[in-house]
Amino acid sequence: MPTVGAQRRAQESRPHHWFAQQLVLALSGQRPVHALLGHALPAAYDRLAELAPQAPLRPATGPGRRGPAPTVRDCGLCRPRRGVIEAFARITAGERLRALAFRLELGADSRWRCAALDIGPAPALRCSAS
16 A cells, blocks of 8 residues: 555646546535535635535436446546646446546645536436337
């Protein structure tokens, strides 16, 4: 198991992976939104607070069953300029695949903060023909 220092260095070199995981936890109802307070700029935090009650990444459920918890399948990035990361993540929960996009900005204190986020549209529900 990696040491705390090794984990911190990995997080600092790949902040988009850490943020993707934290956003999935908040948007699936596994972690409260306020856990990201201080890790998000006001507009992004407001968007997260707007999305979180809907829990758009909550595992699909049915009578007597709970779907698998969502996980980050993969995560990529683009660096349009120094101190900015525009990232995407593919989120899986069982058979479902969702998209998550977010922007990170490096602050004067050398900490990455989420500046914007968006989640792809909810998958269409399948209806059986009667």
